[in-house]
Amino acid sequence: MAMNAFLYDVLAALFSFVVGIFFREIRARGSQHIPKTGPVIFVAAPHHNQFVDPLMLIRTARRRVGFLSTQSPWNRRYVGTFIKALGAIGVTRAIDIAVKLPVRIWLPDPANAPDLLEAVVGSGVDVDFEHWAKLGKIAPGHSLLLVIPPAAGASGPGTDVTLEIASVEGPTRLRLRRAVTDTDVVTALSLPTGLAARVAPKVDYAQMYEAVYDRLHAGECIGIFPEGGSHDRSELLPFKAGAAIMALGAMEKYSELDVKLVPVGLSYFHAHRFRSRAVVEYGAPISVPREWVEMYRAGGADKRAACKNVLDLVQAAVANVTVTAPDYATLQVIQAVRRLYRPLNRKLTLVQKLELTRRLMRGYLHYKSDPRVKDLEQKVLYYNQLLRYHGLQDHQVERTAIGGMRALGLLLYRLALLTLMGLVALPGTILNAPIAVAASRISKRKAKEALAASTVKIEGRDVLATWKLLVALGLVPLVHILYTLLTWVVVRFALKWPAPWTWFVPLFELTALPYLSLVAVSWGETGADIYKSLAPLLYSVLPTRWTSSHNLRQVRRQLERDLNDVVNDLGPTLFPDFKTFFLKDTEIPAAQQSAAGLQRVSSWVTSWLVHPAGAAAAAVSSSRSGLQLATSAVVARAANLVMAATSSASTSPTAEADQLDLTPFFVSAPHSHAASPTSTTARSPTGTGSPRTSPASPTPARRVHVKEVAEESSDDDDGLVVVKAADVMKNAATVSQGPPPSSPPAPAPSAVVANGVPAAAVADVPEPREAAV
Numbered sequence: 001m002a003m004n005a006f007l008y009d010v011l012a013a014l015f016s017f018v019v020g021i022f023f024r025e026i027r028a029r030g031s032q033h034i035p036k037t038g039p040v041i042f043v044a045a046p047h048h049n050q051f052v053d054p055l056m057l058i059r060t061a062r063r064r065v066g067f068l069s070t071q072s073p074w075n076r077r078y079v080g081t082f083i084k085a086l087g088a089i090g091v092t093r094a095i096d097i098a099v100k101l102p103v104r105i106w107l108p109d110p111a112n113a114p115d116l117l118e119a120v121v122g123s124g125v126d127v128d129f130e131h132w133a134k135l136g137k138i139a140p141g142h143s144l145l146l147v148i149p150p151a152a153g154a155s156g157p158g159t160d161v162t163l164e165i166a167s168v169e170g171p172t173r174l175r176l177r178r179a180v181t182d183t184d185v186v187t188a189l190s191l192p193t194g195l196a197a198r199v200a201p202k203v204d205y206a207q208m209y210e211a212v213y214d215r216l217h218a219g220e221c222i223g224i225f226p227e228g229g230s231h232d233r234s235e236l237l238p239f240k241a242g243a244a245i246m247a248l249g250a251m252e253k254y255s256e257l258d259v260k261l262v263p264v265g266l267s268y269f270h271a272h273r274f275r276s277r278a279v280v281e282y283g284a285p286i287s288v289p290r291e292w293v294e295m296y297r298a299g300g301a302d303k304r305a306a307c308k309n310v311l312d313l314v315q316a317a318v319a320n321v322t323v324t325a326p327d328y329a330t331l332q333v334i335q336a337v338r339r340l341y342r343p344l345n346r347k348l349t350l351v352q353k354l355e356l357t358r359r360l361m362r363g364y365l366h367y368k369s370d371p372r373v374k375d376l377e378q379k380v381l382y383y384n385q386l387l388r389y390h391g392l393q394d395h396q397v398e399r400t401a402i403g404g405m406r407a408l409g410l411l412l413y414r415l416a417l418l419t420l421m422g423l424v425a426l427p428g429t430i431l432n433a434p435i436a437v438a439a440s441r442i443s444k445r446k447a448k449e450a451l452a453a454s455t456v457k458i459e460g461r462d463v464l465a466t467w468k469l470l471v472a473l474g475l476v477p478l479v480h481i482l483y484t485l486l487t488w489v490v491v492r493f494a495l496k497w498p499a500p501w502t503w504f505v506p507l508f509e510l511t512a513l514p515y516l517s518l519v520a521v522s523w524g525e526t527g528a529d530i531y532k533s534l535a536p537l538l539y540s541v542l543p544t545r546w547t548s549s550h551n552l553r554q555v556r557r558q559l560e561r562d563l564n565d566v567v568n569d570l571g572p573t574l575f576p577d578f579k580t581f582f583l584k585d586t587e588i589p590a591a592q593q594s595a596a597g598l599q600r601v602s603s604w605v606t607s608w609l610v611h612p613a614g615a616a617a618a619a620v621s622s623s624r625s626g627l628q629l630a631t632s633a634v635v636a637r638a639a640n641l642v643m644a645a646t647s648s649a650s651t652s653p654t655a656e657a658d659q660l661d662l663t664p665f666f667v668s669a670p671h672s673h674a675a676s677p678t679s680t681t682a683r684s685p686t687g688t689g690s691p692r693t694s695p696a697s698p699t700p701a702r703r704v705h706v707k708e709v710a711e712e713s714s715d716d717d718d719g720l721v722v723v724k725a726a727d728v729m730k731n732a733a734t735v736s737q738g739p740p741p742s743s744p745p746a747p748a749p750s751a752v753v754a755n756g757v758p759a760a761a762v763a764d765v766p767e768p769r770e771a772a773v
Contacts, residue, residue: 003087003220008064011085016059019052021521022469024275028060029351030282030321035260036063039216039250040285043243044264045318046236047225049271050466051079056266057223058086060280066215067223068208068242071096079470089211093228094143094162094200103127104194105144105174110186114179117144117163119172120194128171140167141202144174146195147455148188159238160455161185165199209249216250216259226314229454230462234325236318237456244310247288248296260285261314265321267354272443272464275525279354281321286313323358326365334361336380339394340560341567355581363567363574372566379559386552392535397556399536400549407540414530414537421527428520431483431513435475443467476517484510 020026034040042065047053054067066087073079074090104120119127132138144163166177180186188195212222224246227237247259263283270276288310295306325331338357342348348356367373387394402410446467447460454460488506491497497505539545571578 003064003066003215004085005064007085008087011082012058012064015055018469018473019055019059021518022052022274022465023278024525025277025350026056026059027277027279027350028282029279029354030284031060031062033282033284034061034063034262035285038219039257039259040221041216041243041247041259041261042221042223042264043261043314043318044223044225044266045227045239045322046233046266046324047227047230048232048266048268048462050230050463052271052465052469053225053230053266054086054223056278056280057264061221061282063221065221065223068212068225070229078474089208089215089222091205091208092203094203095145095198095229097203098143098145098198098200099137101197101199105189105197106192106194107180107186107189110180110190114181114186115166115176116169117174117176117189120192121172129168129174130171133168138165138168138174138199139201140165143200143202145198145200146185146189148184148195159184209246212246213250213253216246216257217254222246226318229456231454231456232458232461233456234328234331236322236324239311239315239318241307241311243314244307247310248293248306251288251290251293252297259288261288261310261317262286263314263317263321265318265323267323272461272468274468275521277350279350281351281354283317283321286317323354323361325361330361330364332384333377333380334364336384336394337364337376337563337567340380340556340563342560342564359571359575360567363570366574367570370570373570376559376563376566379562383555383559386555390539390548390552392539392552393532394556396533396536397549397552399533400539400545401553402537402540404541404543407537411534411537411541414534418527418530418534421523421530425520425524425527428516428518429524432476432479432517432520435472435479438475439468439471442471480510480513483513 040063042057042061044053044057049056051073054065057065057067064087066089068091069083069088071090071092074083074088105117106120107114107116108118109116119129121127129138142165144165146161146163148159148161150159161182163180164177165174167175169175180189215222224243226239226243228240231237243261247261250259251257262285265279265281265283267279267281268276269278271278292306292309295302297303325334334357337360338353341356341360364373368377387397392400443464443466447463449460450463451457451460484506487509488502491505492502536549539549568578575581
């Protein structure tokens with residue numbers, strides 16, 4: 001079935017809009033690698049979000065992509081209609097038509113007969129493979145689908161294994177086409193209890209491959225998920241050979257073709273949650289050597305070798321654009337490390353965070369036997385336990401250090417703002433509540449059904465987002481039309497308004513309802529961020545919490561120092577560009593970073609959160625003019641004077657918010673470290689020696705970061721940043737007039753930063769992170 005370009009473009013625009021509402025932010029990386037013309041096969045993994053994954057490629061690929069779709073959704077009434085309209089190619093998989101055997105099977109003699117399986121007799125079921133063969137239920141060429149359980153002590157689902165039947169040799173015996181050689185499979189099948197199995201007839205994929213070859217010959221694009229079905233595991237499933245066969249087969253049939261395989265990595269931050277974030281990363285295109293095509297043409301062992309070569313190449317390329325972990329526990333540790341590690345004291349972009357996570361995972365797997373790495377892992381796990389005990393998230397810890405009165409004022413302000421946000425979002429929330437409830441319940445029910453029918457899913461989360469979108473697509477127009485009809489009935493019969501108003505009011509409502517829904521989404525998510533930011537403020541207001549929050553901050557800062565030391569020591573040995581990666585041209589220029597970092601991409605009401613000087617805050621948060629940059633430089637210089645004059649001061653933990661440090665706000669300002677008499681020289685994250693307060697030294701006075709973070713969203717991505725612009729301007733005006741008469745003359749900021757330490761000695765030493773990455 002050929003792709004209808006016009007219909008594809010219309011549906012692509014519709015689904016891109018819907019996906020853009022579901023996700024708060026979608027970033028595409030490496031789009032320049034996609035060939036603008038010619039045949040392309042997009043090989044995407046991991047397949048964590050069922051029908052949403054293809055939509056992410058449709059939105060970001062900039063080319064029309066026809067995906068391979070299994071028969072299960074293809075045959076559904078409504079879903080199948082959309083899939084066909086998007087130019088998908090249907091595939092009937094063996095697993096979709098497999099039937100469970102009523103008996104278990106085992107391998108009685110793996111040493112002498114590794115290709116002979118027997119049925120486990122004595123289970124109360126009459127076994128007669130020969131009779132089943134006459135009925136066509138089992139025959140040569142059929143496949144046995146097994147699930148190998150995980151190794152002892154391991155968690156998660158088992159591994160799928162497919163064995164091909166060569167012949168039926170008696171009522172209880174089956175001969176395989178190839179001997180079982182895999183150690184794990186042999187071990188599992190050798191148990192007398194055997195394994196459950198399903199049998200599937202031989203599937204002829206010739207028609208499907210011919211359709212793919214014709215698409216590629218026409219210069220079109222094909223999308224494929226080589227793992228097969230969707231799943232919610234932390235590691236990639238074994239790749240199927242389909243992508244390799246498609247590329248080699250098309251180039252064999254049409255010798256002039258040059259098929260490119262483009263690896264695609266799909267990374268979600270809480271894929272199933274509404275208003276989460278996603279990154280789609282495209283790798284460099286892969287060309288298939290002509291000698292491999294000739295090997296494929298030769299058939300036999302050469303054909304299998306050619307397919308294996310292409311598949312290995314694709315797997316390696318996909319691995320470079322994905323983040324995988326051996327298990328969820330490891331993934332959680334790495335995510336915690338990523339939040340704690342802050343290279344160059346800079347705010348990372350979403351793409352850089354993804355790359356940092358990938359590199360940390362590779363480093364952990366490479367150095368996991370290192371004693372320092374093991375020690376850090378235990379400390380991170382302990383820190384996570386402390387966070388759960390206190391009911392805080394990592395990015396909220398430093399926010400607990402705000403002074404009591406200041407925290408109280410900010411708490412009251414945000415409560416008032418939260419009330420305003422709630423009132424604005426309330427109408428749309430109430431009107432769309434039935435849709436949200438229905439989407440949640442139906443998606444959870446579908447997740448349970450998918451989990452019961454799958455051998456690889458863990459919780460079935462990979463179908464949640466899909467069904468939420470499907471339910472919303474169906475119910476939103478129906479519910480809005482229902483509201484409009486009800487309004488018409490009330491206006492026409494209950495209120496008995498005259499004819500023009502009878503039609504005008506319902507039509508106005510039908511137009512206004514989508515707008516109210518979007519307002520509820522935008523203002524509601526901002527209100528949710530503000531609500532989550534109240535916890536650290538409560539810790540700052542309640543005196544009973546001051547000691548525990550102070551101890552938690554100390555634990556975090558010490559862990560951050562230890563982590564930076566280890567990462568910066570081991571990182572360069574594994575990544576040659578370790579020290580330069582985060583300074584690439586794709587990074588926001590330093591002169592603009594403070595201004596650009598103030599606004600969250602998806603929140604257009606951020607400027608309302610500036611407390612309390614609205615006009616000054618707007619100038620700081622949105623201005624990109626030369627005057628703003630010049631002002632930044634003046635305030636940065638003033639900040640150096642303040643730090644030089646107050647560097648020797650110290651306060652108690654309950655008064656940590658009395659001092660202001662503007663340095664982290666302006667990238668151009670040098671970093672300062674207040675040294676105490678008992679401080680020791682420790683290795684900085686960049687490897688240079690500089691004074692640093694040791695864990696045993698008195699607590700240094702904390703300088704409040706001028707960026708007041710209301711909340712970094714639950715996935716610890718770019719958060720809602722609130723700037724106390726009034727404090728910035730007030731302090732800039734004060735210190736620009738010079739230090740007070742009672743203060744000693746402040747040294748030039750370029751020469752001395754704090755406690756007589758030259759700026760050159762600490763310029764490269766990052767501060768302990770004041771706001772979460």
